[in-house]
Amino acid sequence: MYSEDELIQLSALQHIIFCERQCALIHIEQLWSENVLTAEGKIMHEKVDTANKESRGKIRIEYGVPMRSLRLGLSGKADVVEFHKTGDKWIPFPVEYKRGKPKMDDCDKVQLCAQAMCLEEMMDVEIPEGALFYGQTRHRYDVKFDSALRKETEEAAMRLRELIASGITPPPEYSAKCKKCSLVELCLPKVSRKASNYLARMVEE
Numbered sequence: 001m002y003s004e005d006e007l008i009q010l011s012a013l014q015h016i017i018f019c020e021r022q023c024a025l026i027h028i029e030q031l032w033s034e035n036v037l038t039a040e041g042k043i044m045h046e047k048v049d050t051a052n053k054e055s056r057g058k059i060r061i062e063y064g065v066p067m068r069s070l071r072l073g074l075s076g077k078a079d080v081v082e083f084h085k086t087g088d089k090w091i092p093f094p095v096e097y098k099r100g101k102p103k104m105d106d107c108d109k110v111q112l113c114a115q116a117m118c119l120e121e122m123m124d125v126e127i128p129e130g131a132l133f134y135g136q137t138r139h140r141y142d143v144k145f146d147s148a149l150r151k152e153t154e155e156a157a158m159r160l161r162e163l164i165a166s167g168i169t170p171p172p173e174y175s176a177k178c179k180k181c182s183l184v185e186l187c188l189p190k191v192s193r194k195a196s197n198y199l200a201r202m203v204e205e
Contacts, residue, residue, distance in 0.1 A: 002073035010076030
C-alpha cells in the first residue's frame with residue numbers, strides 16, 4: 001500500500017504505454033507542449049467535467065469524479081461515472097472521453113481499467129466493464145475488465161513507478177507514432193538518436 005503523498009497521476013499510465021520517453025519527459029523532466037490534438041482533447045474533457053449530474057431511470061451519471069487507489073499508487077479523475085442500478089445496488093460504470101479514434105495499443109483501455117480498479121477499492125464493489133467514447137468516430141466502445149487487462153494495468157502502474165523513481169529519461173526511438181506526439185519538437189527523436197550514436201562511436205574509438 002502507498003500513502004496519499006506517494007500517489008502518481010493515473011493519466012500517466014497512458015503515457016508510459018504510448019512511449020516511455022514521452023512519459024519521462026512529462027513526469028520526470030516536467031515538460032509539456034500543446035498541439036492541435038492535445039488542445040482538442042483538453043476542450044472535450046473540460047466540457048465533460050463541467051457538466052451537471054444526470055439521472056435516467058436506473059442510471060445515475062456523475063461527472064469529473066475524483067478517485068485513488070492506495071494499492072496501485074494512483075490518483076486521478078474520471079470523466080464520467082455512470083451508476084447502473086442492479087437489484088438494490090448501484091454498480092459504477094466508468095466512461096472515458098477521447099478526441100480521436102480507437103488506438104492500436106491498450107493505453108486507453110488500461111487508463112479506463114485503472115479507473116475501475118480505483119473505484120472498486122474505494123467503494124468495495126466489483127466493476128466488470130466500462131466504456132471509451134471517441135470524438136472522431138462519435139462512437140462508444142464497451143471495455144471488459146478481464147484478468148488480462150487488469151494484469152496489464154497493474155504491470156503498467158509498476159513500470160510507471162519504477163521509471164519515475166529512476167529519474168532517468170530513456171533514449172529516443174523514432175517511430176510513426178512520433179508524428180502524433182505533442183512533445184516531438186522537444187524530444188527531437190531523429191536528432192537525438194543521431195547524436196547518441198555519434199557519441200557512442202566517439203567513446204568506442
